[in-house]
Amino acid sequence: MTKPTWFDTRIENALLKHQSPDDEQGYFVYQLDALKNHLEQLQQQDVIKLWFAVKANPLSKIIQTLDGAGFNFDVASSGELAQVLAQGISPDRVLNTGPAKSKKQLKAFVELGVKTFVVESLNQLNWLNEVIAEQALTAQGVVESPTVLLRVQLQWPDGEKNPLGGNSLTPFGLSVQEWQNVQVNDYPNLDICGLHIFQWGNMLSNEKMYSLWGQMVEPLTSLATDIGMELKILDLGGGLGIDYLNEGKQLSWQKIITDLADIKAQSGVEELWLELGRFAVAECGYYVVPVVDRKINYDQEQLVLAAGINHIIRPAITDQPFPVMLLRNSNAPSQAFDIHGPLCTSMDKLGHLTLPDDVTVDDKLVFGYCGAYGFTESMPFFLCHQLAAEYVFQEGNLVEIRPAQPATSYLA
Ligand SMILES: *Cc1c(COP(=O)(O)O)cnc(C)c1O
Numbered sequence: 001m002t003k004p005t006w007f008d009t010r011i012e013n014a015l016l017k018h019q020s021p022d023d024e025q026g027y028f029v030y031q032l033d034a035l036k037n038h039l040e041q042l043q044q045q046d047v048i049k050l051w052f053a054v055k056a057n058p059l060s061k062i063i064q065t066l067d068g069a070g071f072n073f074d075v076a077s078s079g080e081l082a083q084v085l086a087q088g089i090s091p092d093r094v095l096n097t098g099p100a101k102s103k104k105q106l107k108a109f110v111e112l113g114v115k116t117f118v119v120e121s122l123n124q125l126n127w128l129n130e131v132i133a134e135q136a137l138t139a140q141g142v143v144e145s146p147t148v149l150l151r152v153q154l155q156w157p158d159g160e161k162n163p164l165g166g167n168s169l170t171p172f173g174l175s176v177q178e179w180q181n182v183q184v185n186d187y188p189n190l191d192i193c194g195l196h197i198f199q200w201g202n203m204l205s206n207e208k209m210y211s212l213w214g215q216m217v218e219p220l221t222s223l224a225t226d227i228g229m230e231l232k233i234l235d236l237g238g239g240l241g242i243d244y245l246n247e248g249k250q251l252s253w254q255k256i257i258t259d260l261a262d263i264k265a266q267s268g269v270e271e272l273w274l275e276l277g278r279f280a281v282a283e284c285g286y287y288v289v290p291v292v293d294r295k296i297n298y299d300q301e302q303l304v305l306a307a308g309i310n311h312i313i314r315p316a317i318t319d320q321p322f323p324v325m326l327l328r329n330s331n332a333p334s335q336a337f338d339i340h341g342p343l344c345t346s347m348d349k350l351g352h353l354t355l356p357d358d359v360t361v362d363d364k365l366v367f368g369y370c371g372a373y374g375f376t377e378s379m380p381f382f383l384c385h386q387l388a389a390e391y392v393f394q395e396g397n398l399v400e401i402r403p404a405q406p407a408t409s410y411l412a
Contacts, residue, residue: 004246004325006283006368008034014398015288015327015366020389022404026289026307027389028375029398030057032065035284035371039069042253042280047261049273051095053238054080056277056372057285061392061401063087066280074275078105081112091115095275097151097196099171103127110135115144118196118235120151120173125187132189148187149194149235150179154219163215172199176223184228192229194269195220198237202278202320204249209240210259217267234269236260240279242369244320251279278372285371287312287388288327291363292342301337303359308341308348311388312370313378321351327364330356339365343383381410 003009008031015029042050051074052066058080063073064087073089075081076098084094091113099120101109106117106128119125128146136143151173156163173196184192197216203209213236224231240256243249264272289311293304315321324339335357341348350367359365380387384407391398 004323004368006323007286007325007366010034010396011286011393011398012327014393014396015286015364018288018398022386023288023389024290024306025386025388025404026287026305026311027391027404028311028370029286029288029391029393030059030062030281030371031284031286032061032392032394035062035065035281036069038283039066039071039280042276043070045257047257047264047272049271050280051273051275052280053275053277054084055376057281057374058083058376059390059401060087061394062281062371063089071276071280078108081109081114085112097275101127103131107131107134110146114146116147116149118149118151120171122174122178122181125150125182125190125192129187129189136189143189145189145191147194147233148190148192149196149233150174150182150192151196151198152176152179152220152223153199154197154216163212170199173197176219179223180226182227193231194233194235194271195224195229195231196235196237198235198239198275200239202241202244203239204241204243204247204251206252206255206259209251209256210262213259213263214266217263221267231267231269233271233273234264234267235273235275236263238275238277238279240274240276242278242282242372244322244369246323278369280372282369282372285369285374287322287367287370287374288364289367291359291361291365294359294361301335301357303337303339303355303365305339305341305350305365307385307388308343308350309378310341310343310348310380310382310385311378312350312367312374314373315350316347321353322367322369324351324353324355324365324367326355326359327366330358332356332358342385345382384411 050071052071053074072093073084074095094114095116097118101124153173155167290306292306295302309316334354336354339350387405389404390402391400
């Protein structure tokens with residue numbers, strides 16, 4: 001059995017040797033040495049300023065590794081901000097996005113030293129302006145104006161070629177038409193100098209990405225002109241894809257750099273930003289879980305695992321399974337299994353995936369690309385199972401960062 005390309009064989013022995021009664025319901029491992037190398041490669045360029053979308057994986061060690069590689073941090077909640085600051089990262093390097101920023105939250109972020117905001121509504125813009133004005137009244141010295149980017153949500157008229165492939169409305173940002181009600185000069189306390197746009201996901205084609213980005217330039221630069229903004233910063237969000245389905249598609253980072261250098265020139269901005277989530281961290285993470293049962297049901301081979309969407313929900317909500325392999329050598333021919341978790345709902349399915357046909361009870365499976373949208377995206381409380389442990393693999397050692405916790409730790 002050849003090992004899949006997503007599996008880093010340097011961690012194999014550690015996974016095979018790892019025995020802990022606490023981890024018999026599944027655990028996560030993040031390969032930090034590989035992550036560090038990957039991030040360093042992403043930084044070998046001077047076209048894009050890189051931010052890490054913390055929602056992809058807020059584990060302390062992951063944030064510290066991104067910090068070490070010179071990434072800045074995109075946070076979308078008070079909890080994410082607290083976690084980033086707890087790692088000793090300066091609030092100067094934090095950007096705040098998210099559709100639910102109350103005036104109270106904006107004030108708290110400003111007081112904690114955050115100076116960069118992506119605003120997503122007229123209320124957010126007015127509230128942030130008020131917060132700074134109120135601070136100026138009470139502060140001794142001069143209050144610095146925060147850097148503000150307006151988040152734009154584009155739609156294409158019916159019948160026209162739509163680069164987004166659909167016009168579903170979201171709460172992220174505002175239409176060009178709504179932003180046109182703003183004049184930048186009316187907000188003296190804010191340095192409104194950028195636009196943010198991000199409304200695509202898991203893109204796996206360089207050509208598509210480039211075409212999409214290219215079609216944003218004209219509407220965005222026109223908007224900036226209309227509202228009296230000198231457009232200095234363009235933030236293109238995240239959405240760079242991971243080949244979860246093993247379709248042989250992969251984005252070329254080199255091509256992204258040359259394409260974005262072009263977009264930067266076309267839009268005339270000083271800075272181009274990306275907030276990477278999965279493209280930064282997905283590949284470094286693995287989820288290991290034992291097989292509890294195997295059976296045939298109406299001619300379909302089924303495996304039932306010790307945990308499923310209570311630890312990794314993404315396959316069920318996106319229809320994209322994480323790829324899987326058996327954690328031992330086997331020369332048996334492969335066949336397709338329906339892979340289920342333990343929850344009493346038909347939603348708890350991790351995919352229809354191929355494994356050696358001698359896979360059996362107590363075997364362990366390893367899922368790949370679980371470094372992003374794994375532990376914190378799941379639904380761990382349903383049916384009172386255990387919370388998964390999280391380990392890092394660093395300099396040849398498996399180190400436990402979060403121990404597994406039984407249901408008694410969270411039930412009241
Ligand atoms: C989730 C998110 C990202 C990261 O998305 P990926 O697809 O993981 O790269 C970036 N920016 C914002 C504003 C987000 O909400």
